[in-house]
Amino acid sequence: MKVVLAPAEILRQDAQPVTFSGPKLAKIITEMRACLLSQTDPEGVGLAANQVGLPYKLFLARFTTKKGKLIRVFINPEIADHSKELQKIDEEKTPLEGCLSLPRYYGIVKRWQWLVLRFQDENLQTKEEKFENFPAVVIQHEMDHLSGRIFVERILEQKGNLYRVTGKDKKGKETWEKVEI
Numbered sequence: 001m002k003v004v005l006a007p008a009e010i011l012r013q014d015a016q017p018v019t020f021s022g023p024k025l026a027k028i029i030t031e032m033r034a035c036l037l038s039q040t041d042p043e044g045v046g047l048a049a050n051q052v053g054l055p056y057k058l059f060l061a062r063f064t065t066k067k068g069k070l071i072r073v074f075i076n077p078e079i080a081d082h083s084k085e086l087q088k089i090d091e092e093k094t095p096l097e098g099c100l101s102l103p104r105y106y107g108i109v110k111r112w113q114w115l116v117l118r119f120q121d122e123n124l125q126t127k128e129e130k131f132e133n134f135p136a137v138v139i140q141h142e143m144d145h146l147s148g149r150i151f152v153e154r155i156l157e158q159k160g161n162l163y164r165v166t167g168k169d170k171k172g173k174e175t176w177e178k179v180e181i
Helices: 024-037 131-145 151-157
Strands: 046-048 058-059 074-084 105-109 116-118 124-132 162-168 174-179
Touching: 024 046, 024 058, 046 131, 058 116, 058 131, 105 151, 116 131, 124 131, 131 151
Parallel strands: none
Antiparallel strands: 046 058, 058 074, 074 116, 105 162, 116 124, 162 174
16 A cells, blocks of 8 residues: 555545445455654555545544654544634744655644544444543544544644755754745
């Protein structure tokens, strides 16, 4: 599997429910997990099925890029509840959000502080779980993918700034430029 890049049409489509199980589902999850782990520049923390060309309501997420950490599977996810408040943004400290389907572009997206997600795990067990902070951001980003949206649309709605990595300086630190949107 390879990551589909914007502006591919599948990234703009609503995902369809996963209605199958068994070897087909296991193969998709295994291949998506390998694809997510193979991303190095940047390392990914989430991958929606439409990002690998599949039209299903399915995403994988890990809430850190540290090696050996669990990659979670979310099948047919639905947001059951969420905070009324958005996260507090500090332009200097809030991490920039990026996307494997739009590499080298980043921006701050205001997301809910927490959410409750109802989903099936890879064993098709239905679960409901609360996520806060960075995990909540990752899940909201992936849920947007399943609705045919990419993070740049959120930045536009919120009148935020989009940045592009332009290279590295003499010390190896990434250099950035603001992109007009």
